[in-house]
Amino acid sequence: MSMSHLYGRREEEEEGVEIESFEVTDWDLANEFNPERRRFRQTKEQATYGIWADKDSDEDERPSFGGKRSKDYSTPVNFVSAGLRKTAAEEKQQDKEEGSDDSEEDAPAVPPPSQRFAGGIQSGQGIGTWEKHTKGIGQKLLQKMGYQPGKGLGKNAQGIVNPIEAKVRKGKGAVGAYGNERTQQSLQDFPVVDSEEEEEKEFQKELGQWRKDPAGSTVKKKPKYSYRTADELRAKGKMVSRNMAASAGELAQVKVIDMTVREPKVYYSYSQIANKHSVPDETPPAMSTRDQKGSGFALPELEHNLQLLIDLTEQDILQSARRLQHEKDVVVSLSHESRALQSRLEAEQDAIQKMEAVLALVERFPSGETPPGEGPTLQECAQIFETLQTDYYEEYKMMGLADLAVAVVHPLLKEKLHSWEPLKVCLKYSLLHVNVHILIFNCMCLSLLRLLWEVWIPVMRMCVSGWQPRMVGPMVDCVTLWAPLLPQWILDHLLEQLILPRLQREVDNWNPLTDTVPIHSWIHPWLPLLQSRLEPLYPPIRSKLANALQRWHPSDASARLILQPWKNVFTAGAWEAFMVKNIIPKLALCLEELVINPHQQQMEPFHWVMDWEGMLSPSSLVSLFDKNFFPKWLQVLCSWLSNSPNYEEITKWYLGWKGLFSDILLTQPLIKEKFNEALDIMNRAVSSGMGGYMQPGARENIAYLTQTERRKDFQYEALQERRDAESVAQRGIGSGVPTNFKDLIQAKAEENNIVFMPIVAKRHEGKQLYTFGRIVIYIDRGVVFVQGEKTWVPTSLQSLIDMAK
Numbered sequence: 001m002s003m004s005h006l007y008g009r010r011e012e013e014e015e016g017v018e019i020e021s022f023e024v025t026d027w028d029l030a031n032e033f034n035p036e037r038r039r040f041r042q043t044k045e046q047a048t049y050g051i052w053a054d055k056d057s058d059e060d061e062r063p064s065f066g067g068k069r070s071k072d073y074s075t076p077v078n079f080v081s082a083g084l085r086k087t088a089a090e091e092k093q094q095d096k097e098e099g100s101d102d103s104e105e106d107a108p109a110v111p112p113p114s115q116r117f118a119g120g121i122q123s124g125q126g127i128g129t130w131e132k133h134t135k136g137i138g139q140k141l142l143q144k145m146g147y148q149p150g151k152g153l154g155k156n157a158q159g160i161v162n163p164i165e166a167k168v169r170k171g172k173g174a175v176g177a178y179g180n181e182r183t184q185q186s187l188q189d190f191p192v193v194d195s196e197e198e199e200e201k202e203f204q205k206e207l208g209q210w211r212k213d214p215a216g217s218t219v220k221k222k223p224k225y226s227y228r229t230a231d232e233l234r235a236k237g238k239m240v241s242r243n244m245a246a247s248a249g250e251l252a253q254v255k256v257i258d259m260t261v262r263e264p265k266v267y268y269s270y271s272q273i274a275n276k277h278s279v280p281d282e283t284p285p286a287m288s289t290r291d292q293k294g295s296g297f298a299l300p301e302l303e304h305n306l307q308l309l310i311d312l313t314e315q316d317i318l319q320s321a322r323r324l325q326h327e328k329d330v331v332v333s334l335s336h337e338s339r340a341l342q343s344r345l346e347a348e349q350d351a352i353q354k355m356e357a358v359l360a361l362v363e364r365f366p367s368g369e370t371p372p373g374e375g376p377t378l379q380e381c382a383q384i385f386e387t388l389q390t391d392y393y394e395e396y397k398m399m400g401l402a403d404l405a406v407a408v409v410h411p412l413l414k415e416k417l418h419s420w421e422p423l424k425v426c427l428k429y430s431l432l433h434v435n436v437h438i439l440i441f442n443c444m445c446l447s448l449l450r451l452l453w454e455v456w457i458p459v460m461r462m463c464v465s466g467w468q469p470r471m472v473g474p475m476v477d478c479v480t481l482w483a484p485l486l487p488q489w490i491l492d493h494l495l496e497q498l499i500l501p502r503l504q505r506e507v508d509n510w511n512p513l514t515d516t517v518p519i520h521s522w523i524h525p526w527l528p529l530l531q532s533r534l535e536p537l538y539p540p541i542r543s544k545l546a547n548a549l550q551r552w553h554p555s556d557a558s559a560r561l562i563l564q565p566w567k568n569v570f571t572a573g574a575w576e577a578f579m580v581k582n583i584i585p586k587l588a589l590c591l592e593e594l595v596i597n598p599h600q601q602q603m604e605p606f607h608w609v610m611d612w613e614g615m616l617s618p619s620s621l622v623s624l625f626d627k628n629f630f631p632k633w634l635q636v637l638c639s640w641l642s643n644s645p646n647y648e649e650i651t652k653w654y655l656g657w658k659g660l661f662s663d664i665l666l667t668q669p670l671i672k673e674k675f676n677e678a679l680d681i682m683n684r685a686v687s688s689g690m691g692g693y694m695q696p697g698a699r700e701n702i703a704y705l706t707q708t709e710r711r712k713d714f715q716y717e718a719l720q721e722r723r724d725a726e727s728v729a730q731r732g733i734g735s736g737v738p739t740n741f742k743d744l745i746q747a748k749a750e751e752n753n754i755v756f757m758p759i760v761a762k763r764h765e766g767k768q769l770y771t772f773g774r775i776v777i778y779i780d781r782g783v784v785f786v787q788g789e790k791t792w793v794p795t796s797l798q799s800l801i802d803m804a805k
Helices: 003-007 026-032 044-052 088-100 129-133 137-144 184-189 196-210 230-243 270-274 289-294 300-362 378-391 393-399 401-418 430-443 446-465 472-482 488-508 520-548 558-566 572-582 584-592 604-610 618-628 630-641 647-659 669-688 698-730 741-751 797-804
Strands: 011-014 017-020 256-258 265-267 756-764 767-772 775-780 783-787 792-795
Touching (some): 230 300, 300 378, 300 393, 300 401, 378 393, 378 401, 393 401, 401 446, 446 488, 472 488, 472 520, 488 520, 520 558, 572 584, 572 618, 584 618, 618 630, 618 669, 647 669, 647 698, 741 756
Antiparallel strands (some): 011 017, 767 775, 783 792
16 A cells, blocks of 8 residues: 555545545555556655655656756746645545436547646647747648648648547546546447456456466366377487487397486487487476375376387387388389399390391301302402491490401402402402402501501512513502502502612613603602602713713704703702703803894894793893893994994894893893993984984984883883782781891881881882982892992891991
């Protein structure tokens, strides 16, 4: 009971006598049974004076960590009537009036100020006036959301439909002390049926939860049983078996006594001990020891036996489940093994069928007991081996059937080659070549190759020993036909040991002066087969040709016909040396004997020399004309110009001789220089008036001829340079790699910032002149020539760069 119950005073005016009442009112009950009531800290005055202590206006304030707020005595005092608490008689009278009033539910939600307190709830006229003392954040937020002052809330400004109703509580007790307080509006909006009886039962149930036995120890409890099916037991047994570390063999039959509990318990396996702390699925409520002792039907031996039977039954079920799972696993394993054996059996059957087919093919080969002429031919054997190679490759390799080819082919091939003449019936035996080629391609065994060495090489040795090398066609055809079939070592033996010695002996017996058959007709067909092996034959051939040319004259064209096929056979050095030694002296002698007569010219010696242009190198031919032709040709021109010549005839004579030279020779600098020298002589003659009388227009004709010839030379050089540029572009000059010496000089000039450019209309010996910085150069045959004081000096590229810097 609170302090208000002990010291509470009430002043009642009954018949003018002041009475202090100590009765318990509804307000006291509501205050006591409300655990969530607001409690205030008792002040020092309240602890000292009790109910006679002055009430502080700060009692209702919420205490904080900073202590109570200090009173402000500077503010004006407002005397507001707090009202007097009604006496018990007045409250009873008010309850009677409210009970007789039929409009209890329609009572105003807020009582007038005079009903309870003088300073109670006021009308809502001044609601929101406090906002004027603030910054008006609430009004601004509403306006941002679309609210307009003077209109209602909502999407269509409809406002609230029905205001929330309030219901006046009868007394001063706590919430729910006077029953249901819901209004008619709340019942319509939230139709929930309230049952006071159910609330009372719930209250009584919650009230007794603090007891250990709410219904009392005298109430008999109904036992609760838990059942487990065999499937649940097997599932639990699987989980236990996965967690067990020991096997279910000998350890499953060990008897274990658990002494760690109050009452010792016997287990019959370690698995039971491992699961003794497992949480059961459904645990029935345990009875206290006092209740067990006080029960009237306590048979611990029977319970122990029953529990033992249950455990044994569970173990039997688990063992049966394990055996069943083991049998299922065995069935799966046996099924897999059965399928594997079935597939293996099918593979073995296929292998047997293939072996039978291979055996049938092998039995077709001739054996030692087969009469001659009755077995398969060489072509049929080749077809059998081809079938074995393509259709039964694995069996062919596994059984080594390639070695069988020697035993099968040897008698057949020996019989075929016994009467074979390679040079006479080579085309007839082309089918033999094809069959042997198929055999070697399919078998590819060393034994069969050795068979060729033992059977085919003896036949070819006898054939080559009686062969005439000048009958080159049949032997070349035979070797060419068999070369792809033969291994390299057999072919080398045939060419080097059999054929080449026969050719050497025939070359030694050859005489170019008496033999009517040219030597190149029976030597050159062997070039594709022998190639460099013929090199030992060339020196004796050149020696014999040189001896034959000692009495030769250029007028005899047969020498050129004999030597021309050897130009591309001999090496370039050997051919050039042979020409210089044996041909050029004869041609030089011919040019020396040539008489240049403008009025009656004999051209045969000149044509004899020009016929060798394709046989001689351009440098050798240019040197020949420079020494033996142009000196006397220019001398004849000078003498002709000094004797009142006809310049028109001289022009025709000049153009006639120049037309006899080929374009290749005319591009040579020395030849071009000689003809330009002739033009210079004619220009000097017409300029100086040499020779006395001069024909009208001769000077203009000679100048025109000179200009025309120079233009032709320039056009030809431009055309040649364009062709060179196109060929360079086709070879990929864009890759940045120099393709000739001029490009290399250009690249070096760019690297060193040196100007490298041609000089317009400036040439030396027909070569274009260039400026390399401040130096004048020209390029001839990959060599740079620098202009010196008197002559042109060759120099290296690095020296040229140093001089230019």
